[in-house]
Amino acid sequence: MSDKNLRIHLRARPVGNPNESDFECREAPIPQAGEGQFLIQNLYISLDAGFRQWMNEGSGDEYMPAMEIGAPVTGLILGKVLESKNSDYTAGELVMGRTAWESYSLADGTDYITKMVADPSVPLSAYLGLLGATGLTAYFGLVDIGKPQPGDTVLVSTAAGAVGNVACQMAKILGCRVVGTTSSDEKCRWLVDELGIDAAINYKAPGGVAAGLDEHCPDGVDVYFDNVAGDTLDQTLARLKQGARVILSGALAAYDRVEPPPGPRNMFKVITARALLQGFMVTDQVERYPEGIAQLSAWLREGKIKNVEQMIHGVENTGDAFCQMFRGGNRGKLVIEA
């Protein structure tokens, strides 16, 4: 627990992949709660690739405003109310929501902060990973759009990532054959040996994702959980089975470009396969989060699913960790212990 408020500020708008020099850690005094406000001590900060999008100029949308240069970087936190001058919040209560990459946050109850009740039988940080937005993205994307049936071939991109690992584990629980794509042979081995999926494709290997799909999905793909768009999406569209479902959940290949990347050429196959492609953002399912959390928690307690997380200590390391994530350094959810 720092006696200063460490905060990461956006120093420059990233061009392409974010760079360490785009972020800057500043120290400030711990803020004081004014009338109607409460002070949150941030216990964990969630790192989410999707937030890269809102670092671009003019990227504000109905989901959130664009981040401004010099301002603290917007992020999701899990924290504890330390002091309250708001009658709805009491010191000691746990809260989650969107504040910034910082040690302490002020809130007044009109912002994107909600109280949470943690199940003591699961690790608290899991509420940012398996039981948080990324785990729930996998859960609702797979259940609502993917509708995997036992025996289906389910392909997951960025399979070792925060969303991907949960999608992989869930599809295995549901009786599917699961193939994941990732960026190194070492992560391929981890996916098969540790996470327990059926096959993994290193898209950087010779022949790329196309060769990997030819080898590991020779009969095509029933469900594709897309976290990257770009070439992986295109190659997969060409191999869709009849009635295939594609969850368009992320476009990692697009975050790091000023221009949108080349799109999928194989749209004709989408027609002949009568495939469904659907854009998905988990925030639409807020009212159903309890359902997803209950199921994922049950699987966690039963030992059927793992909360795969990588914990990094210190708010000052948040910017660097975020950049590492885009270089494919993490396995599972990347969480900062503040």
Added chain:
Amino acid sequence: MSDKNLRIHLRARPVGNPNESDFECREAPIPQAGEGQFLIQNLYISLDAGFRQWMNEGSGDEYMPAMEIGAPVTGLILGKVLESKNSDYTAGELVMGRTAWESYSLADGTDYITKMVADPSVPLSAYLGLLGATGLTAYFGLVDIGKPQPGDTVLVSTAAGAVGNVACQMAKILGCRVVGTTSSDEKCRWLVDELGIDAAINYKAPGGVAAGLDEHCPDGVDVYFDNVAGDTLDQTLARLKQGARVILSGALAAYDRVEPPPGPRNMFKVITARALLQGFMVTDQVERYPEGIAQLSAWLREGKIKNVEQMIHGVENTGDAFCQMFRGGNRGKLVIEA
């Protein structure tokens, strides 16, 4: 009624748009029905852009085999049984199905021919247009995937074509604001003045479809009935409204290429708009054809919808007419009177 069997043979595989020289009309004697067979006099031949696809080498799929050089060109016909040595078929009965571009066809009941009962209050040729595969493509694509609501902005590409004109008219009946894309100012005028849609975009005009969408769909698109893929699809994805639905019904821009055309770059917008894109082929809905035909026939009798067709006389002109269709020459359904 010819005393010869005129047949159009595939002389060469089209490269890009089909060319008149890719087809050849040959004369043969009228075939004789053998045991178990029946002879069909083809009254009308349907011209369908989608069949271009199966003129490519190795294009055979679960839907139909690739056409072979030198063989008669596969096509949909509406005809009358002239002579039958098959106990299930009687001379005088009407039949529809897939044979070839020819004056007479032989069938044996194990092929893609079905009996039909025509409603005498509608023109017989409408069963190849408004009430045929193209009209039903518009009907089921719009109803099942597009789900247009009154007030929705519905965009239709190749709006003056066989599928497009029906999609436009239906969306108007359903209370939508309808914008169509087409290939000439003259067809734009026809779409607005004669077909009664709200605005039309000539995609060949300066600024292309993007400028037209900025002008005529300034608030975005709720439903896009896509018959072309390519740039029109891409520009539309960039302008999808929240919860938009895209019917991927044709890929005209793809038929005339050896390589698939550049795909849509704006897949990220599909995610943030939570849009649905679904591939659609009307042949999956065969069991529901009566429902679609009943509704479209009712609208036709009530004067709410037109059977827009262009009739060309003589089997010998089938190849030329098919080529003209790819040059944007037709309005509505192109039908050969055999």
